[in-house]
Amino acid sequence: METIDIQNTDDQARAWLLHLTSGHATREDGEAFRRWCTESEENAEAFARVRALWDALGSAAALREHARATRERPHGRHGVRMTRRAFVGGALAASVAVVLLGRAGLFTPAATPGGRMLRTRVGEQRSVAVAPGVTVEMNTDTDIALRGQVGAPTGMHLRSGEAVVRIDAGHADAFVVEVADGRLFSGPGAAFAVRCADDAATVTCLDGQAVINRAGTNTVVKPAQQVAFDATGMGDATAVNVDSALAWRHRVLIYDNEPLGDVVADINRYRPGRIVITDSALAARRVHARFTLDQMGEVATLIQDAYGAHATQLPGGWVLLS
The missing domain is CATH 2.60.120.1440 (Jelly Rolls)
Structure with missing residues (x-):
């Protein structure tokens, strides 16, 4: 399948987002992404914009489907390689997200x-x-x-x-x-x-x-x-x-012998940004945990301390755990 070089910063950010949530990202990918974010304010701002679109899309199933279909890994300092199909699909999803972002009020x-x-x-x-x-x-x-x-x-x-x-x-x-x-x-x-x-x-x-x-x-x-x-x-x-x-009704989240990957997926519903686990063994680890909704701002640090994970903090509330 034909591939194209993507130089537009927003498209690079989208390609990173696709890969980091594909389930195939490695710790090295996380470090490469952190470096990309810190290369310029433009990169960090682009990622924040793309993350906002992702959040507006809800489950973003279409984006994840493209990630599973292509499984392309971003590489290189200035360009990102991804399939033309994934690029077109990402652009379409972004267009839908713009409409969703226009919603106001309950x-x-x-x-x-x-x-x-x-x-x-x-x-x-x-x-x-x-x-x-x-x-x-x-x-x-x-x-x-x-x-x-x-x-x-x-x-x-x-x-x-x-x-x-x-x-x-x-x-x-x-x-x-x-x-x-x-x-x-x-x-x-x-x-x-x-x-x-x-x-x-x-x-x-x-x-x-x-x-x-x-x-x-x-x-x-x-x-x-x-x-x-x-x-x-x-x-x-x-x-x-x-x-x-239903502990959430009392602003508490309780997890009993659940995979950490499922726990993090649920926690992501309560906080801006996203926590992404890049280590499959860590994601599969069974955990017992109790968090209050007031702890959502520091939950990644709590998980790091409790389960020996390595956390990479990124712009926009994103955290990579490995």
Whole structure:
């Protein structure tokens, strides 16, 4: 496949971003990237701009797909080599991000007629009364489309992020929650948490019960149970410690015997910039950890001290761990 030399600083920054998040970056790549950032203020500012676009894209699945497809490593001091396909794809993603960056405030017009969009920024949490008797507690970096008419929504679509939906005992009308390719039905007095990331979803029941309808099959989720599903199928209902699973409601994050890579991926939802692990062995290491949201500014240092990682601080809140 044809390759091209990229001299534009923003395109170099995008190429670095693609590679550093591809899962194939090495510690040497991290040091090379640090040197590139410190060569000039222009480089550092370009990376900050590209990072802002990445954040606006949410999961940035398109960019990651190009990273997996090309697996090209930036090299050389002044130029970056990447495939023409990846370059065009990155430019297209950036164009989409410019539109997304134009969004302002919590409520913006939804794609469905008469609906609304609810969104929280990175690190932001809030509770919204979306209808009489229906409250949605939104976690950080969450995107929701309300269904139905303004003032009388009949449901919502969790596009990405995490939220707790609570339906008062006196609320008689149906309120349907869509998440990934499933639909949730519940009754008065029910409360449940829904999470969606990269088309994988989890439903955790707090009170009452929720019924997941997916591919013509109904799955009941009872209090203190959790069900996960994605394109490959539906998991079984399993017991879950609700206080730990939803500790974010109290501004606490609890991880119990989870891979550090998964922990860092979750932490990235709560802080500006991004922590990237460049060592696969470190990413696979099982950890037990507890952080408060007030510690997000220093969480990379805490991980470095606790697990013997080497941290490289970069502009824009980016940190490489190896």
